[in-house]
Amino acid sequence: MYLQEILEVVIGLVFMWLVLSIAAMSIQEWIGNVFAWRAKALKKSIRGMLISAALTKEFYAHPLIVSLSPSGKNRKKPRLPSYIPSDKFASALFDIVTQAGKEASPLKNLSGKVDKQLASIKNPEQRKLAKNDWAAILETAKKVTAAGLSQTAVDSLKLQLHVFGEKFPETQSTIDQAMPEADAFYQKFAEQQRVAGVSNPSSDLAMRQFRLGLVVIEEKSPKFKETIAALLRNVDVFTLQSEQAATEMRASLESWFKDAMDRLSGTYKRRAQFVSFVLGFILALILQVDSINVANSLWREPTLRQAIIAQVQSYAQQNQQVPAQTMTDGSTPGPLQTIPELQQQLQALNIPFGWTAAIIDTGGKQCALIPLKGNQIWGIAGQNDQGVPVCKRVDNFPMDLSGWLGKLLGFIITGAATAQGAPFWFDILKKLINVRSSRPNPAEQAPVG
Numbered sequence: 001m002y003l004q005e006i007l008e009v010v011i012g013l014v015f016m017w018l019v020l021s022i023a024a025m026s027i028q029e030w031i032g033n034v035f036a037w038r039a040k041a042l043k044k045s046i047r048g049m050l051i052s053a054a055l056t057k058e059f060y061a062h063p064l065i066v067s068l069s070p071s072g073k074n075r076k077k078p079r080l081p082s083y084i085p086s087d088k089f090a091s092a093l094f095d096i097v098t099q100a101g102k103e104a105s106p107l108k109n110l111s112g113k114v115d116k117q118l119a120s121i122k123n124p125e126q127r128k129l130a131k132n133d134w135a136a137i138l139e140t141a142k143k144v145t146a147a148g149l150s151q152t153a154v155d156s157l158k159l160q161l162h163v164f165g166e167k168f169p170e171t172q173s174t175i176d177q178a179m180p181e182a183d184a185f186y187q188k189f190a191e192q193q194r195v196a197g198v199s200n201p202s203s204d205l206a207m208r209q210f211r212l213g214l215v216v217i218e219e220k221s222p223k224f225k226e227t228i229a230a231l232l233r234n235v236d237v238f239t240l241q242s243e244q245a246a247t248e249m250r251a252s253l254e255s256w257f258k259d260a261m262d263r264l265s266g267t268y269k270r271r272a273q274f275v276s277f278v279l280g281f282i283l284a285l286i287l288q289v290d291s292i293n294v295a296n297s298l299w300r301e302p303t304l305r306q307a308i309i310a311q312v313q314s315y316a317q318q319n320q321q322v323p324a325q326t327m328t329d330g331s332t333p334g335p336l337q338t339i340p341e342l343q344q345q346l347q348a349l350n351i352p353f354g355w356t357a358a359i360i361d362t363g364g365k366q367c368a369l370i371p372l373k374g375n376q377i378w379g380i381a382g383q384n385d386q387g388v389p390v391c392k393r394v395d396n397f398p399m400d401l402s403g404w405l406g407k408l409l410g411f412i413i414t415g416a417a418t419a420q421g422a423p424f425w426f427d428i429l430k431k432l433i434n435v436r437s438s439r440p441n442p443a444e445q446a447p448v449g
Contacts, residue, residue, distance in 0.1 A: 004436075008305040009298045011432050013417075014425055015312045016294060016351055020414065021422040022323065023342040024279040028272065029332040038268070039080035045264045046084075049256070052221030055096075062092040086261070090253035094246070097228070098206060101213030107141050107161075110178055117170045130168045137164060144186075154186050185215070206246040231256060273419050280418025281411055287343060288396070289353045290410030291417065297352045308349055309436075316433050322426045358395040359384065367391030 032038060047056045059065060060080065068081035068088065114134055121127040137160050144153045158179065165175035211232070218225040231252045235245055283289065298305050333341075346353050360379060367390075368376040379391035398404040417425070 005299065005302075005305070007432065007436055008309055009295055011312055011429070011436065012298045012305060012308040012351075013291060013295060014429050014432060015308060015315070016289070016291075016346070016349065017414070017417040017420075018422060018425040018429055019342065019345050019349075020280055020283060020289065020418045021276070021420065021425055023338050024276050024283060024418045025422050026333055026338050027279055027335050028275050030334045030338075031275075033332060036079060036082070038082035041264060041268055042082060042084065043080055045260055046089075049224075049227075049260055050221060051223045051227075054220050055217065055224060058096055059092060062096060064088050064092040064095075084257075086254040086257045087250075089257045090250040093253055094210065094250050097213035097217060098209045099213070100216040101209030101211070107138060107178055107182065110174055111138065113174050114171055117174060118168070120170055121168070130171075133164055133167070134171075137161060154182075158182065207249065210246070210249065227256075273421070276421065277415045277419035279415075281415030283339070283342065283418070284411040284414035286339065287346065287353050288355045289346070289351075289414050290407055291413040292406060292410035294351055294353070294410075304350055308351070311349060312429065313433060316430060319426075322422045355394045356396055357392045359390045360393050360395075362391045 043056070043060070046059065047053070050056050050059060065081065065084065065088065068084060070079050070081070111134075115131075118127060118130045118134065121130060137157070140157050140160055144157050161175050161178060161182070165172045214225050214228055214232075232249065235248045235252055284291075298308070343354075357380075360377075362377050362379070365375050365377040366373075367379040367381040369378070369380060371378050377391065379393040382390055382392050384390050398407050
């Protein structure tokens, strides 16, 4: 008997929750932009993947990632990107590891020590010659990598080191230290090649440098190296060390990143829902949007229901998707812009909301903000237009525990509804409108008899 009325009350509530959800979404987006929530969550997730602060810093300094960072206005340095495409992640990470392989050399860390020893040579010509010879050795060390770390190339490098140490005795102690380190470094990489089953190291320069880069990066993040090595083994198995190995490796890195982003998306969504609930509750408290009170008003006042239904139908015809609140410059409005706009929208709907102040009869008692004496009554002392002292109080303010509990429950319902999000209520609203349109309107039916 009351199905039509119930449906109209529900439509009115859903429309109100939709308006609140859009406002909360706008405020949350503004807060998220100010505090870079998405960017920080993304960086934290990538930090967990790379398991190294140094490697994470290097990743965010890569040109591909820097290009994704919004510079913003009046900013000395770009902000962290809030979104990184999976192909950009894979390309940047592959390049970082590969570059580490290109620069890999057990002699690189000794350069500073050797330079100091060469600086002690008094003869300028001899000192210059020594520096040129050391630079040639470092260049040879790089070429050893490009040559596939063949035993011949390694032996040639060791011979250069031996000759250099004899020629410049000042560096002999450092050279003696470098010899076993070089042996251990190249043997370690050769062992990794053997375990990976790479029979022809010179067949794929990119993948060889990538594997060598993992050996170097192992010092920064051993667990990261283990993770990538597992992906690498899968690539080697399926590609059989073909020329597509590098492409397949990037695809594996993309898949790994997408899996991590799926987990991050779920975590961020739960956090956003909680924030939406808090914002919805705060908006309900500030504007006194009590869902229980609104439902009662809609139920009691058919004229109010019909007015809202008309606005809902007009709104649904004009909006085929959830409208987003944006400023003229494309930015997201903050609370100082959103809350007044929300007030106007609720007022246009004639929905009963807001705290209202009224002059009360004190009964001869004194008006006090915090009544502490028997001759005082709660209220805010003021004056009317004639300058007569009066006592003002919010007339729809709960005055007892049961009233407060009911009001609090109404605010909680409003907050919980807001947490569902604007897209959810927009879809529900369209379905409810379709259901109502398919039913006959009792007011339009001709009387029987």
